[in-house]
Each structure stands twice: as C-alpha cells, then as structure tokens.
Amino acid sequence: MSRELPQAFGRRAFGDDPATYDAIRPDYPDWVYDTLRERCGLGPGCAAFEVGAGTGIATRRLLAAGADPVVAVEPDARLAAFLRQSTPSPALSIVGAPFETAELPRADFDLGLAATSFHWLDELVALHRAAALLRPGGWWAMVWNVYGDDDRADPFHEATNALLSDGPKSPSGGGRSGVPFALQVNARKSAFGRSGAFADLTHEARPWELVLDADQTVALYSTYSDITARPPDERRAVLGELRRIAVEQFGGRVVRNVITILYTARRA
Numbered sequence: 005m006s007r008e009l010p011q012a013f014g015r016r017a018f019g020d021d022p023a024t025y026d027a028i029r030p031d032y033p034d035w036v037y038d039t040l041r042e043r044c045g046l047g048p049g050c051a052a053f054e055v056g057a058g059t060g061i062a063t064r065r066l067l068a069a070g071a072d073p074v075v076a077v078e079p080d081a082r083l084a085a086f087l088r089q090s091t092p093s094p095a096l097s098i099v100g101a102p103f104e105t106a107e108l109p110r111a112d113f114d115l116g117l118a119a120t121s122f123h124w125l126d127e128l129v130a131l132h133r134a135a136a137l138l139r140p141g142g143w144w145a146m147v148w149n150v151y152g153d154d155d156r157a158d159p160f161h162e163a164t165n166a167l168l169s170d171g172p173k174s175p176s177g178g179g180r181s182g183v184p185f186a187l188q189v190n191a192r193k194s195a196f197g198r199s200g201a202f203a204d205l206t207h208e209a210r211p212w213e214l215v216l217d218a219d220q221t222v223a224l225y226s227t228y229s230d231i232t233a234r235p236p237d238e239r240r241a242v243l244g245e246l247r248r249i250a251v252e253q254f255g256g257r258v259v260r261n262v263i264t265i266l267y268t269a270r271r272a
Contacts, residue, residue: 008173009233014124015102017229018058019082026059028223030214036147036266037065044143044268046071050114053137055103056121060087067093075099077106104129112139118146123176123185127195135201138271146267148186153211153261160258163249167242172233186265202269209265216258218250
C-alpha cells in the first residue's frame with residue numbers, strides 16, 4: 005500500500021543530483037512568463053522572491069526578464085549551492101532556509117512565485133507568509149507542470165502504473181482523490197478565500213506534450229520524489245524497469261502528457 009510523503013520530505017528530496025534535475029526537468033511554457041509580465045508586473049526593476057527555487061529553472065527566467073532583486077528561498081543546501089554556482093547574478097540572493105521561517109531582506113516585494121513547490125508547504129501558513137512579504141497590490145503566483153491528463157490517452161502511464169503504484173507518493177499527486185494538487189482548483193480557490201489576503205484570483209491551464217528518449221525518461225523519473233524516497237536498490241530496479249519498458253514497448257520514444265497550470269492573485 006502506498007503512503008504519502010510528508011511535506012518536510014520536500015526539503016531534501018531533490019538535492020542528490022542537482023545537475024540531472026536541472027538538465028531534465030522542463031521549463032514552464034513561455035505563456036507563463038508572458039502572463040507574469042502582462043498581469044503581475046514582471047520586468048525590469050520588479051522585486052521578486054521565489055519559494056523553493058531548486059536549481060533555478062524559473063529563477064533564471066525571472067532574472068532574464070529584468071527582475072531585481074530576486075531572492076530565492078531554498079532549504080536544501082545542495083540545491084542552493086548549485087543555484088549559486090550556476091546562476092551568478094548581482095541581482096540574485098539565496099536564502100537557505102524553509103520558507104516558513106526564512107528571513108527575507110524586505111517585506112515589500114512586487115512579485116512572489118512558487119514553481120512546482122507549493123504542495124510541499126502548509127497551504128494557509130504559506131499564503132499568509134507570502135502576503136506578508138508583498139507590498140499592497142503585489143502579486144503572488146503558483147505554477148506547476150503536472151504529468152498526466154485524464155482527457156488524453158497515456159500509454160506510458162498505463163504501461164508503468166503497476167510498477168509505480170505501490171511506492172511512496174508525493175503530496176502533489178492528490179492523495180486518495182487521484183486529482184493532482186495543482187488541478188484541485190476549487191480547493192486552491194478555497195484556500196485563497198480562507199486566507200483573506202488576496203483578490204483578483206485567476207487560474208489558467210494549458211496542455212502540451214513532452215517527448216523523451218529512454219535515457220531522458222529514466223533521468224526525469226529519477227528526479228521524482230516518489231523515486232528518490234525509495235531505498236537505493238529498489239530505486240535502481242524501478243528505473244531499470246522503466247528503461248526496459250521505454251525501449252521494448254515504446255521503441256525508445258516516450259510521450260508524456262503535461263498540463264501547465266498557473267494561479268495568480270493580487271495582495272488585497
């Protein structure tokens with residue numbers, strides 16, 4: 005029987021191999037950053053903070069858009085070190101602490117962002133913390149790349165479901181509901197409402213496809229918390245079987261359905 009990983013596991017789940025994580029995890033589609041520019045003021049001089057910045061996949065896009073300063077909050081020292089080395093910028097500072105207790109250098113940010121990280125936090129605590137860091141009228145954004153889509157055929161998921169179903173599960177998966185955390189729109193809206201700290205909440209979701217070869221498939225799955233939480237021998241066995249399925253049943257070409265969903269809200 006599978007078990008849901010505790011939220012605290014997210015603070016150490018991804019730091020064993022930051023280079024692979026950074027290379028294989030896809031960026032968010034351009035429309036996400038276009039929305040942050042057009043709706044949330046991302047651009048030159050925008051003061052931004054990012055929650056769970058990881059290796060800096062989204063961080064680099066904030067910097068490229070001209071945000072300055074950008075404060076990246078990352079509790080895993082290994083990921084923070086990778087980010088510091090890979091993304092040298094005078095506009096970037098890194099705070100190595102959990103978001104709930106991190107001491108940030110200001111409390112009047114224009115934009116806060118959580119990119120595939122918010123499900124590792126206590127939702128209401130994190131929303132109140134985010135609001136406290138924003139200036140009045142500042143924007144909070146949450147984005148996810150969600151793998152899987154009930155509206156599209158998913159042969160690779162079907163072929164590997166039995167292999168993965170009994171292992172530990174990330175809180176991103178939605179638990180017993182089977183609906184991913186990010187796609188539980190009513191629940192996310194309810195949390196914003198209960199926080200009482202935000203207005204003008206919007207969300208947008210768009211589907212796309214990620215095409216991988218066998219090596220890329222193994223590399224991507226090796227970064228999932230569902231995999232990193234397993235004992236090393238079991239992890240190697242599961243990844244080996246994933247490779248075999250990718251090669252023998254899919255000819256080395258795996259298509260994963262992805263939904264990118266973005267929430268934005270203005271501090272009331």
